[in-house]
Amino acid sequence: MTSKGTILVTGGSRGIGAACVKLLARDGYDVAINYARSAAAAEQLADDAKAVGSHSITVKADVGSEADVTAMFAQIDKAMPPLVGLVNNAGILFEKAMLEEFSAERINETMRVNVTGSFLCAREAVRRMSTAHGGKGGVIVNLSSAAARIGSPNEFIDYAASKGAIDAMTLGLSKEVASQGIRVNAVRPGLIHTDIHSSSGQPDRVERLQGQVPMGRGGSAEEVAQSIVWLLSPAASYVTGVLLDVTGGR
Ligand code: NAP
Numbered sequence: 681m682t683s684k685g686t687i688l689v690t691g692g693s694r695g696i697g698a699a700c701v702k703l704l705a706r707d708g709y710d711v712a713i714n715y716a717r718s719a720a721a722a723e724q725l726a727d728d729a730k731a732v733g734s735h736s737i738t739v740k741a742d743v744g745s746e747a748d749v750t751a752m753f754a755q756i757d758k759a760m761p762p763l764v765g766l767v768n769n770a771g772i773l774f775e776k777a778m779l780e781e782f783s784a785e786r787i788n789e790t791m792r793v794n795v796t797g798s799f800l801c802a803r804e805a806v807r808r809m810s811t812a813h814g815g816k817g818g819v820i821v822n823l824s825s826a827a828a829r830i831g832s833p834n835e836f837i838d839y840a841a842s843k844g845a846i847d848a849m850t851l852g853l854s855k856e857v858a859s860q861g862i863r864v865n866a867v868r869p870g871l872i873h874t875d876i877h878s879s880s881g882q883p884d885r886v887e888r889l890q891g892q893v894p895m896g897r898g899g900s901a902e903e904v905a906q907s908i909v910w911l912l913s914p915a916a917s918y919v920t921g922v923l924l925d926v927t928g929g930r
Contacts, residue, residue: 683735686710686760687912688752690743690801691770693718695874696823698725699905700767701736705729707909711736712756714743714770735760743770743797744789753804762815765912766805768798768822768846775881776835787838794842795849798822802853802864810860817861819912820853822846824866826927836880843868847923854921863920865911870927871898894929 687704691697693715702725704711711729713736715722722738729736737759741752756763772793774786802820809818827840828847846866854864871893877885886898907926910916 685764687765688712689767690714693722696901697769699901705734744792749800765819790838820864822866824868826870870930
């Protein structure tokens with residue numbers, strides 16, 4: 681199959697990112713699979729992608745580190761066809777707590793990975809894809825969350841605020857680069873079955889809260905990935921600056 685170009689999926693080793701990697705490889709993209717710690721899971725995904733004809737690589741980088749992000753894009757430039765898309769998916773969540781208990785360290789780390797990380801990766805992607813810089817255009821999909829509009833009281837307002845920042849960045853950047861051939865959208869998942877809930881000390885969070893979902897169930901990583909892949913595709917060629925809720929109606 682002829683390559684459709686390279687898409688970088690940050691946090692591609694697990695959860696929603698891993699589901700994106702699988703669908704993108706199947707659809708004929710070459711995928712750069714970023715991870716922070718889960719090297720074995722990322723390698724397995726790359727092997728699976730190669731088995732369906734995708735030229736995929738794994739790239740270790742902490743997206744909140746400017747040096748790591750610069751090195752990651754340089755590695756992709758060297759090893760892969762030109763970048764046509766970025767899925768800004770890497771994200772973290774701390775233990776469920778009330779705001780009155782938050783430390784500066786917790787707040788800063790949430791913002792460093794979720795906000796600074798997404799900004800830095802978007803910056804590097806724009807520098808490569810923008811027609812103003814000699815690129816051919818491209819697409820950025822940011823992972824926000826329904827938390828951005830719900831606020832996540834009694835759980836993680838810091839995380840919700842980091843996703844509010846992602847919504848604002850999506851709106852601003854979409855307008856900034858629309859004339860440079862780049863579309864920028866965000867997907868806002870609701871309660872999705874992944875490991876992220878264990879990091880908040882609530883492995884059963886989706887089961888416990890799914891009664892609040894009009895559709896009556898949590899979503900799968902693949903259901904979110906399908907919406908991301910659609911936004912990346914030419915089928916969404918006139919869609920930019922959109923915050924797409926994938927929440928079963930919640
Ligand atoms: P997950 O299962 O916990 O996976 C998180 C991914 O992010 C992993 O691949 C992890 O890599 C990577 N990551 C974490 N810190 C990183 C860093 N500093 N640098 C690079 N990669 C890093 O999470 P998920 O549920 O799939 O969530 C994916 C995105 O969707 C996140 O932005 C999250 O906020 C958002 N979201 C999720 C839900 C949900 O219910 N699951 C709802 C709304 C929004 P390693 O494995 O290598 O550490």
